[in-house]
Amino acid sequence: xxxxxxxxxxxxxxxxxxxxxxxxxxxxxxxxxxxxxxxxxxxxxxxxxxxxxxxxxxxxxxxxxxxxxxxxxxxxxxxxxxxxxxxxxxxxxxxxxxxxxxxxxxxxxxxxxxxxxxxxxxxxxxxxxxxxxxxxxxxxxxxxxxxxxxxxxxxxxxxxxxxxxxxxxxxxxxxxxxxxxxxxxxxxxxxxxxxxxxxxxxxxxxxxxxxxxxxxxxxxxxxxxxxxxxxxxxxxxxxxxxxxxxxxxxxxxxxxxxxxxxxxxxxxxxxxxxxxxxxxxxxxxxxxxxxxxxxxxxxxxxxxxxxxxxxxxxxxxx
Numbered sequence: 115x116x117x118x119x120x121x122x123x124x125x126x127x128x129x130x131x132x133x134x135x136x137x138x139x140x141x142x143x144x145x146x147x148x149x150x151x152x153x154x155x156x157x158x159x160x161x162x163x164x165x166x167x168x169x170x171x172x173x174x175x176x177x178x179x180x181x182x183x184x185x186x187x188x189x190x191x192x193x194x195x196x197x198x199x200x201x202x203x204x205x206x207x208x209x210x211x212x213x214x215x216x217x218x219x220x221x222x223x224x225x226x227x228x229x230x231x232x233x234x235x236x237x238x239x240x241x242x243x244x245x246x247x248x249x250x251x252x253x254x255x256x257x258x259x260x261x262x263x264x265x266x267x268x269x270x271x272x273x274x275x276x277x278x279x280x281x282x283x284x285x286x287x288x289x290x291x292x293x294x295x296x297x298x299x300x301x302x303x304x305x306x307x308x309x310x311x312x313x314x315x316x317x318x319x320x321x322x323x324x325x326x327x328x329x330x331x332x333x334x335x336x337x338x339x340x341x342x343x344x345x346x347x348x349x350x351x352x353x354x355x356x357x358x359x360x361x362x363x364x365x366x367x368x369x370x371x372x373x374x375x376x377x378x379x380x381x382x383x384x385x386x387x388x389x390x391x392x393x394x395x396x397x398x399x400x401x402x403x404x405x406x407x408x409x410x411x412x413x414x415x416x417x418x419x420x421x422x423x424x425x426x427x428x429x430x431x432x
Contacts, residue, residue, distance in 0.1 A: 283329025320372030
């Protein structure tokens with residue numbers, strides 16, 4: 115990529131998109147294109163077609179998606195599959211039609227089977243059934259991976275799919291109904307401290323283990339792959355069948371929800387008690403990525419969890 119290459123970031127206001135823009139700007143990229151949802155509805159085929167034909171984009175980062183936690187995924191099942199499929203189909207197809215040099219498609223590690231061996235390797239995709247609560251979202255993201263793979267194989271495009279682990283960072287979603295576990299805990303514990311609440315309820319036993327990646331690390335991995343790697347490096351030249359070309363982006367390190375809550379409690383300076391409500395669901399007990407493929411391509415994470423949470427908390431309270 116050249117410093118004046120025309121780069122479109124879909125989903126520029128989100129956790130990942132905003133971090134990618136910050137990373138690109140820090141590296142001197144000057145021709146970054148983005149649109150708000152009001153300016154461009156990515157679920158609308160005609161609007162996306164017009165946008166691509168007018169803009170003549172060179173690189174596309176597809177970080178736009180309908181996302182949420184367990185409650186949102188299970189409640190808005192139709193919206194999660196419909197909107198994500200529409201966005202992907204429109205953006206990936208128009209990238210092909212309009213000669214985009216490289217596209218980066220972002221998914222999630224929820225694409226892996228519910229009872230996936232741990233840590234999760236790329237080759238475990240589609241080996242057994244998915245977790246029920248986020249099945250519509252996962253199926254949409256798997257379709258995106260297969261779409262990128264299929265266009266590359268049939269049309270010679272250069273579309274790369276990346277599957278990040280649980281992300282957190284600046285510009286995160288702190289809405290208690292739709293947010294993920296880390297920002298939700300941060301907000302609950304902060305508000306308990308502010309209101310002198312003696313006890314904070316946390317759903318589940320606290321035993322499930324999760325992996326977390328700071329959004330700025332995620333952005334750095336994405337830009338690294340855009341600058342340095344191509345689709346043909348995501349699989350072995352000896353493979354008879356080309357599949358599982360997506361790349362896990364993670365740390366390969368996990369922590370229990372209880373340990374996470376205690377870490378946040380310490381950072382926030384909350385003196386009260388944490389109460390684990392075991393009548394509430396735990397979800398999958400272990401969910402850890404194997405980032406060996408990414409390490410082999412030349413990238414590793416830099417920001418450890420405690421340091422990352424401290425940064426997010428400082429941003430949140432300011």
